[in-house]
Amino acid sequence: MLRRFRLEEPRSIAEVSELLGRFGDSAKVYAGGTELLLAMKEGFVQFERLVNVKGVTGLNEVKQNNGEVHIGALSTHRELENSPILKEKVPALAKLEKNVANVRVRQVGTLGGNLCFAEPHADPGTLLIALEARLVAEKGDRKREIAAESFFVDAYETALEPDEVLTQIIVPVPAQPSGICYMKFGYLERPSVGLAVAVKLNTAKTEIDDIRIAVGCAGPAPKRVAEAEALLKGKSLDEATRNIPQAGETSGRASQAISDLHGAQDYKEHIVQVLLKRSFQSALSQCT
């Protein structure tokens, strides 16, 4: 059962920001509601007011701009799974979206809502960190960009200020030759471990020019694992492949895995290692 709340239906980002500023903690942004309404029904959180942001137009478009893809925060998972631009430019993200939860959740759940709610067992944040995505936050006439890797502070906690609104997700289109892979593991409805690798090779395809690794779901928030990247970056493919087990161990520790219904801490750390190895191989195989 949901408790009563009042509904606000602003038409602009400025109005949303103003309402959030005026009502503070007693109000919450409501978009797809797939996470928020569950938490409210369970009684984990209560709000006097929900601010329905779906009346703000222009926030569900996917556009190309100077080698980057701009994704409106209100784009639903289903829209992104089927977006021709995303499928062509960042197919790994379109594929991730195709495998979020189930078709009913994807139909109404938004990417922006998913990121802002910061539920630990979510897919997109991990891949967005590996992709060096930037999140655009607005309030009033102020606009700033937050790197995806700095956005997730803790479980259910983000770097957004209380009256800031996430409006866009900017994803750089990877330079070639490169490969991107997101893998998840889990036997419950939500993923237990998620891992993303984005690798860029030199033109001769003999060395790792750059690599980004991010791990999520196992601990409170998705995070980049720079220490594991350092074991692989600038290395020949053979050397990097030899270093993968060590990078896996490092990533496992960095995941801050906790023991819960999804599995024990050491089990999750082991899964991180396995996923890193497989994701790395898959990303390399895409570097054609």
Place this chain on the structure above:
Amino acid sequence: MAMTMLRSSNLQTVPVSFTLNGKLQELDVEPHELLLDVIRDRLGLTGAKRSCDVQVCGACTLLVDGRPVSACTTLAFEVRGRSVMTIEGLAENGKLHPLQQAFIEHGGFQCGFCTPGMILAAKALLDENPRPTEEELKHFMHGNICRCTGYKKIIESIMAAAKNMSEATQPGN
């Protein structure tokens, strides 16, 4: 009495006008009312079931503008100006939909609790992809849970319906 009036004068209601199984419905809802409660308790259509209540099982699936949603976690005001279909609206003039017919012919249900959601989800699938592969079907339907059939009969039912429906729309038939 005074208390009730005081409370009711503070209540916020949202006028909702939508199409339910092809017929216009107009009613006022409170913002927190869930679509499943409105459809079942206020409008008396009990085909959609409340089961997991957390968007996992699919028993409460309804079609909103032809797309599957979990009515258990959809606020009722969201259907303003939209078209809602429940299992009760699927048969036309007393004639079962080919999916319903196929579920009967292929034993696609046992206790029947998940069936309204299964059939509506399958309709959404076939509307966008009339001849899915078995893999596409499984991916689309994996969020609808059945505890009786073991799914094989459900898959057979949907594949049979897809075949029947596309053959029926071939020219010359």
